[in-house]
Amino acid sequence: MPTMNTQVLFRAAPAGMPTQDCFDIVETPLPRPDDGQFLVENLYLSLDPYMRMLMGGGWMFRGGGLTPGQIMVGRTIGRVTKTQNENFAEGDLIVGGLGWQTHAVSDGGNIDFRITPRDNVPLSAYLGACGNSGTTAWFGLKLIGAPKPGETVLVSAAAGSVGSVVGQLAKVWGCRAIGIAGGDEKCAVVTGEFGFDACCNYKADDLAGQIAAVAPNGVDVYFDNVGGEMLDGILPLLNNYARVPVCGVLSQYNADGDWQGVRNTRLIFDKRLRLQGFLQSDFADRGDVARAELANLVGSGKLRVRETVAEGLANAPSAFIDMLNGANMGKQLVKLR
Amino acid sequence: MPTMNTQVLFRAAPAGMPTQDCFDIVETPLPRPDDGQFLVENLYLSLDPYMRMLMGGGWMFRGGGLTPGQIMVGRTIGRVTKTQNENFAEGDLIVGGLGWQTHAVSDGGNIDFRITPRDNVPLSAYLGACGNSGTTAWFGLKLIGAPKPGETVLVSAAAGSVGSVVGQLAKVWGCRAIGIAGGDEKCAVVTGEFGFDACCNYKADDLAGQIAAVAPNGVDVYFDNVGGEMLDGILPLLNNYARVPVCGVLSQYNADGDWQGVRNTRLIFDKRLRLQGFLQSDFADRGDVARAELANLVGSGKLRVRETVAEGLANAPSAFIDMLNGANMGKQLVKLR
Numbered sequence: 307m308p309t310m311n312t313q314v315l316f317r318a319a320p321a322g323m324p325t326q327d328c329f330d331i332v333e334t335p336l337p338r339p340d341d342g343q344f345l346v347e348n349l350y351l352s353l354d355p356y357m358r359m360l361m362g363g364g365w366m367f368r369g370g371g372l373t374p375g376q377i378m379v380g381r382t383i384g385r386v387t388k389t390q391n392e393n394f395a396e397g398d399l400i401v402g403g404l405g406w407q408t409h410a411v412s413d414g415g416n417i418d419f420r421i422t423p424r425d426n427v428p429l430s431a432y433l434g435a436c437g438n439s440g441t442t443a444w445f446g447l448k449l450i451g452a453p454k455p456g457e458t459v460l461v462s463a464a465a466g467s468v469g470s471v472v473g474q475l476a477k478v479w480g481c482r483a484i485g486i487a488g489g490d491e492k493c494a495v496v497t498g499e500f501g502f503d504a505c506c507n508y509k510a511d512d513l514a515g516q517i518a519a520v521a522p523n524g525v526d527v528y529f530d531n532v533g534g535e536m537l538d539g540i541l542p543l544l545n546n547y548a549r550v551p552v553c554g555v556l557s558q559y560n561a562d563g564d565w566q567g568v569r570n571t572r573l574i575f576d577k578r579l580r581l582q583g584f585l586q587s588d589f590a591d592r593g594d595v596a597r598a599e600l601a602n603l604v605g606s607g608k609l610r611v612r613e614t615v616a617e618g619l620a621n622a623p624s625a626f627i628d629m630l631n632g633a634n635m636g637k638q639l640v641k642l643r
Numbered sequence: 644m645p646t647m648n649t650q651v652l653f654r655a656a657p658a659g660m661p662t663q664d665c666f667d668i669v670e671t672p673l674p675r676p677d678d679g680q681f682l683v684e685n686l687y688l689s690l691d692p693y694m695r696m697l698m699g700g701g702w703m704f705r706g707g708g709l710t711p712g713q714i715m716v717g718r719t720i721g722r723v724t725k726t727q728n729e730n731f732a733e734g735d736l737i738v739g740g741l742g743w744q745t746h747a748v749s750d751g752g753n754i755d756f757r758i759t760p761r762d763n764v765p766l767s768a769y770l771g772a773c774g775n776s777g778t779t780a781w782f783g784l785k786l787i788g789a790p791k792p793g794e795t796v797l798v799s800a801a802a803g804s805v806g807s808v809v810g811q812l813a814k815v816w817g818c819r820a821i822g823i824a825g826g827d828e829k830c831a832v833v834t835g836e837f838g839f840d841a842c843c844n845y846k847a848d849d850l851a852g853q854i855a856a857v858a859p860n861g862v863d864v865y866f867d868n869v870g871g872e873m874l875d876g877i878l879p880l881l882n883n884y885a886r887v888p889v890c891g892v893l894s895q896y897n898a899d900g901d902w903q904g905v906r907n908t909r910l911i912f913d914k915r916l917r918l919q920g921f922l923q924s925d926f927a928d929r930g931d932v933a934r935a936e937l938a939n940l941v942g943s944g945k946l947r948v949r950e951t952v953a954e955g956l957a958n959a960p961s962a963f964i965d966m967l968n969g970a971n972m973g974k975q976l977v978k979l980r
Binding site: 533534537538552553554555565566567568569570571572574575576577578579580581582583584585588 | 870871874875889890891892902903904905906907908909910911912913914915916917918919920921922925
């Protein structure tokens with residue numbers, strides 16, 4: 307039985323890309339659950355781009371930033387090991403916002419959902435395709451993108467945890483799926499493993515021309531994870547009445563006030579486009595429905611899961627930085643146990 | 644009984660702002676209705692910014708531009724004077740896309756709706772607050788803006804035919820209404836005559852600061868008629884989950900490829916905004932419902948109508964150019980008869 311808890315704390319805001327200096331790794335005594343609380347041993351930690359925003363040194367959600375010394379915010383899969391809360395039993399598997407640490411106490415308020423293990427669905431998938439990455443893809447594509455069978459769905463960051471699910475859901479729902487990813491290796495995974503109809507390499511020349519060549523009928527849904535210049539270049543490729551779920555602005559997280567303008571915004575009027583920003587939490591009340599479909603698809607092999615897994619909490623900062631640099635394929639996780 | 648029809652033809656695309664040279668005024672023999680057709684005498688012609696787009700020399704709807712020699716596209720109020728169509732009787736008053744001319748034959752296909760005259764609603768209002776300008780405001784505000792009582796609605800081009808209705812509907816529907824207009828004289832009409840809570844002058848300094856001062860709780864709906872830099876400056880003033888019906892890009896109609904970028908598009912994600920472009924025709928199937936409410940409001944004095952009326956078709960080109968320069972107050976019409 308461990309007696310210590312390992313934690314990663316936020317030390318200081320980066321200028322641009324984060325570095326190891328932005329983090330402190332500390333050991334503290336294992337917390338004990340009070341009345342109504344329970345102790346969780348974390349098994350996997352999810353690393354996600356939104357964490358960069360919370361670190362400041364540029365842009366952050368209004369009022370939602372980290373303060374120095376605070377534990378890094380993050381979602382984990384954990385197992386309840388001690389409990390004084392009647393709703394959570396020893397051995398329960400949960401997903402929640404328990405932070406970058408090996409153990410945590412909770413009163414249940416920061417628990418997202420309970421995992422019911424099932425055949426053919428790996429536990430780690432509940433942080434990815436069957437967890438918030440999957441529901442982010444499902445919510446944005448279904449509720450904002452609203453694709454009709456036969457339409458063309460384009461998604462940026464297509465090799466990532468959200469993008470890879472978007473394209474696969476588009477196929478399941480009868481659409482043509484086109485990805486955008488960085489490099490030939492990622493593009494090969496997007497088409498070969500995730501089964502997209504095509505993938506365009508934004509690191510090669512003429513991205514717009516590449517997309518136009520594989521989307522001869524134009525684009526009906528652009529699931530935008532990137533923003534900035536890429537969005538600007540894609541707006542002219544959209545069909546009238548196209549929908550743009552805006553899921554993130556990867557291109558801008560490290561920009562320090564020097565944001566890329568989008569020149570083609572007038573096409574919002576010309577083409578009667580709908581652009582809508584969203585967070586997974588905006589639709590959390592529909593999480594059960596989305597997770598059920600996603601777990602069915604993973605279990606039946608129709609939704610492929612790809613993960614990049616770092617080993618041990620001490621490697622979380624470097625894995626996080628690698629992910630922001632685009633080194634990961636699919637969901638970036640840290641295995642804690 | 645007249646024997647000739649006066650028409651304004653499109654001669655050539657302007658470079659930037661149109662000039663008189665872009666138009667030809669011609670006389671042709673009065674057309675005669677064939678079987679299934681009827682002859683209309685036009686009483687009023689509506690002049691609208693979208694016509695600039697159809698003239699090319701910059702941006703235009705895909706495939707919808709005018710060709711030289713073609714009659715200028717436009718909507719009129721007319722009276723049926725001869726008929727060989729059983730659905731349209733002599734004396735019927737109609738609104739339709741009959742063009743810049745004193746007379747027209749129609750088979751009914753380009754007729755928008757039939758006017759049922761009523762007390763306290765001037766005939767010309769059916770091209771404005773009770774016609775497509777009004778339904779444009781109603782559709783965009785209600786179906787895209789979806790304002791809740793107590794919310795703050797901001798509208799640009801607030802002294803114009805659409806903007807003036809947007810703010811007045813916002814008030815009727817229980818919202819705070821803030822306008823943006825060019826100059827103190829227009830702002831005085833927006834608050835004094837149209838009853839907005841406040842109006843900001845974009846020709847004076849610090850438009851964003853002016854808006855922030857009169858919208859202490861932020862902006863929930865921005866009804867955008869302008870686009871470009873004004874939209875860019877307003878995005879930071881929007882509340883989370885704000886809606887932006889994009890009804891036009893007045894700032895860009897004369898821009899020849901040199902479009903203004905919008906730097907703050909990343910706020911679409913940050914604030915979970917919804918931006919949606921639309922045309923009146925996208926919601927035409929709900930026109931009857933909207934027109935009924937608008938006519939009731941005009942008839943009962945709750946919706947004020949303001950018009951700028953030029954006399955005679957020969958003055959249509961100059962009135963159109965004046966309107967593009969912002970000289971009109973409210974709906975710009977030409978009285979033909």
